[in-house]
Amino acid sequence: MTMCSNISGNKPHVIVIGAGGVGVIAALSLFHCNKTEVSLVVRSDYDHVKVHGYKISSCDYGDLEGWKPHHLYKNVEHAIKDDPKRFYQYVLVTTKNIPDGPFQSRVPEIIRPIMENNLTYHIDKKCNILLIQNGIEIESDILTTFNKTTYNYNILSGIQIIGSTKIDKGVINQQGHEHLSVGSFDSSDQDSILAAKNFISYYLNEGFNSIEFDERVRYSRWKKLLYNAAINTTTALVGLDVPRALEFGKDKKSTEFGIFRPAMKEIVRIAEAEGIILEDKFIDFFVNCTRDLLFKPSMCVDVQKHQLMEIEVILGNPIKLAKKYGVETPVLEMLYNLLILVQCKLKEEKGLIVFDEKISRLIDH
Numbered sequence: 001m002t003m004c005s006n007i008s009g010n011k012p013h014v015i016v017i018g019a020g021g022v023g024v025i026a027a028l029s030l031f032h033c034n035k036t037e038v039s040l041v042v043r044s045d046y047d048h049v050k051v052h053g054y055k056i057s058s059c060d061y062g063d064l065e066g067w068k069p070h071h072l073y074k075n076v077e078h079a080i081k082d083d084p085k086r087f088y089q090y091v092l093v094t095t096k097n098i099p100d101g102p103f104q105s106r107v108p109e110i111i112r113p114i115m116e117n118n119l120t121y122h123i124d125k126k127c128n129i130l131l132i133q134n135g136i137e138i139e140s141d142i143l144t145t146f147n148k149t150t151y152n153y154n155i156l157s158g159i160q161i162i163g164s165t166k167i168d169k170g171v172i173n174q175q176g177h178e179h180l181s182v183g184s185f186d187s188s189d190q191d192s193i194l195a196a197k198n199f200i201s202y203y204l205n206e207g208f209n210s211i212e213f214d215e216r217v218r219y220s221r222w223k224k225l226l227y228n229a230a231i232n233t234t235t236a237l238v239g240l241d242v243p244r245a246l247e248f249g250k251d252k253k254s255t256e257f258g259i260f261r262p263a264m265k266e267i268v269r270i271a272e273a274e275g276i277i278l279e280d281k282f283i284d285f286f287v288n289c290t291r292d293l294l295f296k297p298s299m300c301v302d303v304q305k306h307q308l309m310e311i312e313v314i315l316g317n318p319i320k321l322a323k324k325y326g327v328e329t330p331v332l333e334m335l336y337n338l339l340i341l342v343q344c345k346l347k348e349e350k351g352l353i354v355f356d357e358k359i360s361r362l363i364d365h
């Protein structure tokens with residue numbers, strides 16, 4: 001507590017990109033642990049937070065007023081410009097992952113300035129990109145964009161379970177205890193595994209948050225997908241919370257037995273084709289775990305806020321894998337095809353796509 005400020009110049013740097021409910025609590029956990037110097041990229045709330053800091057109501061850390069990490073930036077370019085020679089040992093990406101969204105908001109483009117800056121100044125050092133995001137196969141976009149031989153990096157997976165929401169400009173409400181699991185996407189890469197374990201020591205605040213090493217990242221991601229691919233998607237399509245979506249089904253059964261369970265079984269079969277066994281009890285668990293919780297999954301909230309959804313990493317990628325393995329996924333494909341329409345409706349509202357009513361055709365760019 002007392003001497004740390006003297007050595008702050010020597011602490012490793014971590015940058016957290018994305019300042020929603022997940023990112024701000026991640027920055028707070030790192031800051032509290034006090035072993036790293038923490039930068040946070042705050043896009044839309046930057047001006048507010050720069051002046052007032054964050055107001056955080058957290059079940060783990062209590063109530064904080066005016067909290068700021070060591071550095072705040074508008075975007076990644078701003079962080080690089082501020083100190084081009086600073087090396088970020090860990091780059092935490094907590095933004096939504098929307099590969100079908102605007103080019104500049106895709107994950108590889110968001111981190112590109114750091115990757116390129118490193119090529120100039122830090123090629124001797126290996127940076128660790130930690131994706132704290134939903135979905136499956138999310139690492140491949142980065143691996144295909146940045147050649148691992150040219151750019152020197154590890155890629156780590158983070159799955160965070162936390163009930164934390166940004167409820168207003170600079171205001172975070174964390175209601176659920178933070179639990180993060182961190183591992184290497186490549187489960188055979190010893191250096192990457194070591195980097196994940198090292199991160200845990202920068203992050204763990206005994207008695208406050210929980211963090212554990214995840215040796216089966218792919219398994220954990222498939223498991224989480226059981227819920228996300230079946231339940232978030234359905235509620236997003238119909239705009240209902242989970243209890244209503246279940247109760248409003250024909251004879252109170254059709255949602256559970258006609259949509260949720262069949263969709264989850266398809267996820268089980270895709271994972272199985274990779275040799276990953278998800279037990280049936282998980283299906284029972286996920287169908288029921290929010291049966292009594294009057295809340296809308298985040299994908300449903302996204303639609304209602306007119307924000308793009310993470311449909312590619314939740315459904316598009318699993319369906320692609322299913323095709324590759326020869327697994328039939330009629331329910332997931334129906335959910336996906338319907339959600340693509342909703343996504344395009346949102347894109348049209350935002351002017352990201354143009355439909356010409358004179359000729360009744362979508363204009364290709």
Ligand SMILES: *[C@@H]1O[C@H](CO)[C@@H](O)[C@H](O)[C@H]1NC(C)=O
Nearest residue numbers: 143144146147148149150151
């Ligand atoms: C990455 O770069 C190395 C060295 O330049 C090259 O040999 C290799 O083929 C590249 N890998 C990919 C996947 O492009």
Ligand SMILES: *[C@@H]1O[C@H](CO)[C@@H](O)[C@H](O)[C@H]1NC(C)=O
Nearest residue numbers: 281283284285287288289291
């Ligand atoms: C799930 O909840 C339903 C309705 O409350 C109940 O009938 C069923 O036994 C529960 N299933 C499990 C596996 O707990």
Ligand SMILES: *[C@@H]1O[C@H](CO)[C@@H](O)[C@H](O)[C@H]1NC(C)=O
Nearest residue numbers: 134228232297298299310314
């Ligand atoms: C699905 O909903 C849960 C609960 O809101 C959330 O934790 C998760 O991030 C959501 N996933 C997507 C892809 O929206």
Ligand SMILES: CC(=O)N[C@H]1CO[C@H](CO)[C@@H](O)[C@@H]1O
Nearest residue numbers: 080084112113114116117120
């Ligand atoms: C993205 C970025 O900041 N790249 C920098 C890398 O280093 C060169 C040389 O100093 C700069 O010109 C670039 O702007």
